[in-house]
Amino acid sequence: MSRLDTPVFAGVDIGGTSTQVVLCDGELTVLDRAETATPAGRGGRAMIAAALDALAVVRARTPGRLAAVGVGAAGVVDAASGHVLVASDSFTDWAGFPVTAALRTALGVPAFLDNDVNAFLRGEIACGAAAGEEDVLGMTLGTGVGGALWTGGELRTGAHGAAGEIGHVPGFGDLPCTCGGRGHLETLASARSLRARYGERTGRELTAREVADAARAGDADARAVYAAAGAGIARAIVMTAGLVDIGTVVVGGGVSGAWTLLEPLIQERLAAEPPISGHPVKLLRAALGNDAVPLGAAARARHELTGR
Ligand SMILES: [Zn+2]
Structure with missing residues (x-):
């Protein structure tokens, strides 16, 4: 496979103040990253648009075929349907938002959603302190x-x-x-x-x-x-x-x-x-610091696609 055909996984951490995106290979090695402010007061649509803009930046400069995207988000989420269920007061129109459906539509690849602490733990187990x-x-x-x-x-x-x-x-x-x-x-x-x-x-x-x-x-x-x-x-x-x-x-x-x-x-x-x-x-x-959540989100996407 050429580098352009190599599958890459995206992990997104949507926090109250900033949104982080990492792009990694099948071994969860970070290939590239970007960060942007989370427009938490402007609603779910704006928050996903900001994440997509950050993802477009890393996609433009990193070769590889996007295979799937995982998201870690604060609050209570329905990991099966990909909706946010309960969000804190700092988020506007986030509870009820169909996160994975919005990403799937925009990117044309499978998308998955986890609570951010669940993503943190998944990241530390996949490639961090608790490997x-x-x-x-x-x-x-x-x-x-x-x-x-x-x-x-x-x-x-x-x-x-x-x-x-x-x-x-x-x-x-x-x-x-x-x-x-x-x-x-x-x-x-x-x-x-x-x-x-x-x-x-x-x-x-x-x-x-x-x-x-x-x-x-x-x-x-x-x-x-x-x-x-x-x-x-x-x-x-x-x-x-x-x-x-x-x-x-x-x-x-x-x-x-x-x-x-x-x-x-x-x-x-x-x-x-x-x-x-x-x-x-x-x-x-x-061990992973701020990368734990986005890497855990990417690990979920990899797991869903490859069983690893
Ligand atoms: Zn309490």
């Missing part, structure tokens, strides 16, 4: 806390697409959560919460990263805020291990940037409360 693992909990510690579950070598979506959403289960204190519930892990371990919890203790306004720096420098309040996050994350891991016997957890998102601070705090609690299986859960930091 080849069979039973994995994925957690993203960003503005919020996302979760995804992979068991028996397959992604679990559950009855309503929300399997693995360990960030929004009660039992992690009593603080109000952004989702309307109380006592969720997100109130301890998201970037927004780390900032808020530190502010409540000290009256000082620092970013989550600055709180991490303060903890490393010996600030007791900052240390306590991260210790609570670490304990919550460990509890979420132990709960999941008890329920579905995961062997591995992979943690991504901006907060995981403070890994050297966070990891020992999580490990300390995991050692104190080992899973009933008697096997410790392997704790991994995500």
Whole structure:
């Protein structure tokens, strides 16, 4: 085959502020990439048009025949029909939007849709930190806390697409959560919460990263805020291990940037409360950074077409 005939897969990450596109080969090696602002306030049609423009840029300069496209999008999605079901307030006319139908029509190739955290986990398992693992909990510690579950070598979506959403289960204190519930892990371990919890203790306004720096420098309040996050994350891991016997957890998102601070705090609690299986859960930091979601979306497209 000439390079023009070589099949390539596109992965698209539609986030609240930016949309990333990667083009990769059958081994998920990134051939090219582009990024554009997400017009989240202008509706689904405009958001897909922006993604298509970014894709056209990489297609124009990268040889290969587009075989399929995968999309990772924030919110609750119907992975079977390719519709967004529930989107946050920052998106206009996104809930209900037929994402895969719009892409299929525009590009003439199969298109697939996943929730972004599910795509993140698929990416880390396909070619990242958890490569080849069979039973994995994925957690993203960003503005919020996302979760995804992979068991028996397959992604679990559950009855309503929300399997693995360990960030929004009660039992992690009593603080109000952004989702309307109380006592969720997100109130301890998201970037927004780390900032808020530190502010409540000290009256000082620092970013989550600055709180991490303060903890490393010996600030007791900052240390306590991260210790609570670490304990919550460990509890979420132990709960999941008890329920579905995961062997591995992979943690991504901006907060995981403070890994050297966070990891020992999580490990300390995991050692104190080992899973009933008697096997410790392997704790991994995500390896793909911002590429995890688009690469996971491309991996879904590859999987649907080739079975890999
Ligand atoms: Zn919540």
